[in-house]
Amino acid sequence: MARRHSExxxxxxxxxxxxxxxxxxxxIFFIVTTSFVKETGIDPTxxxxxxxxxxxxxxxxxxxxxxxxxxxxxxxxxxxxxxQRVEEATAESPESSAVIIADxxxxxxxxxxxxxxxxxxxVIDISVxxxxxxx
Amino acid sequence: MKRRIHSxxxxxxxxxxxxxxxxxxxxIFFIVTTSFVKELGVDLSxxxxEPPKDVEVSEVIAIKIDRTGTITIKNRETDIRAVRANIxxxxxxxxxxxxxxxxxxxxxxxxxxRVVDQARVAGAQxxxxxxxxx
Numbered sequence: 001m002a003r004r005h006s007e008x009x010x011x012x013x014x015x016x017x018x019x020x021x022x023x024x025x026x027x028i029f030f031i032v033t034t035s036f037v038k039e040t041g042i043d044p045t046x047x048x049x050x051x052x053x054x055x056x057x058x059x060x061x062x063x064x065x066x067x068x069x070x071x072x073x074x075x076x077x078x079x080x081x082x083x084q085r086v087e088e089a090t091a092e093s094p095e096s097s098a099v100i101i102a103d104x105x106x107x108x109x110x111x112x113x114x115x116x117x118x119x120x121x122x123v124i125d126i127s128v129x130x131x132x133x134x135x
Numbered sequence: 136m137k138r139r140i141h142s143x144x145x146x147x148x149x150x151x152x153x154x155x156x157x158x159x160x161x162x163i164f165f166i167v168t169t170s171f172v173k174e175l176g177v178d179l180s181x182x183x184x185e186p187p188k189d190v191e192v193s194e195v196i197a198i199k200i201d202r203t204g205t206i207t208i209k210n211r212e213t214d215i216r217a218v219r220a221n222i223x224x225x226x227x228x229x230x231x232x233x234x235x236x237x238x239x240x241x242x243x244x245x246x247x248x249r250v251v252d253q254a255r256v257a258g259a260q261x262x263x264x265x266x267x268x269x
Binding site: 036128 | 151155158159161162165166168169170173175176177178179200238239240241242243244245246247248249255264
């Protein structure tokens with residue numbers, strides 16, 4: 001009786017090995033592609049340009065509002081804190097580059113000050129977010 | 136004999152159910168946290184606090200943006216749509232010239248980004264920024 005029962009159980013079992021393969025491949029794919037991007041918390045109007053390139057390693061996002069307020073990781077921060085935050089971010093992922101998401105009407109002086117601070121924080125690859133014309 | 140092999144096989148199997156649970160939770164976590172949104176950006180480089188490189192005056196195309204957002208190229212007020220043509224004609228005369236954009240601190244960042252973009256489109260190899268003094 002016991003033997004018959006065990007045989008029956010084995011017959012109804014589904015082979016999960018192919019599914020496991022797929023799940024593992026997906027898991028590895030998502031682990032590799034994940035880069036924990038910290039959102040700025042604001043969505044400024046980006047200036048429209050003709051030529052903009054994608055920033056695949058743009059992990060450090062710094063937002064600047066029209067009035068010149070600086071946002072990082074959903075918090076408003078002072079200019080003097082930018083360098084420290086950038087240093088913390090590069091410690092987490094050393095290859096990251098910085099993208100300043102400045103509003104169309106943000107003052108240039110603030111953007112340039114941020115660029116200086118980011119460079120002092122050890123990130124050389126700095127760009128300013130833009131939108132392609134017509135999109 | 137047949138039966139003995141069979142029961143042996145079943146005993147040697149490892150229970151992978153807990154591992155599967157963990158793997159699925161990890162998978163879901165990474166799917167949820169992954170964001171494929173990539174920012175589009177215009178590269179800006181600015182030599183900050185470094186002594187300026189020795190470039191001859193004739194090799195620089197200077198563009199000035201003043202407080203109100205007026206763009207001036209070679210002492211002539213220019214519309215944003217004419218910046219590209221102006222730089223192209225200047226580059227035709229001096230192909231090795233680098234473009235320097237000097238913007239007032241109060242000027243809109245959008246205008247600066249657009250001017251740098253237009254300079255790149257016009258074919259300038261080196262575009263750098265210079266902030267006017269406070």
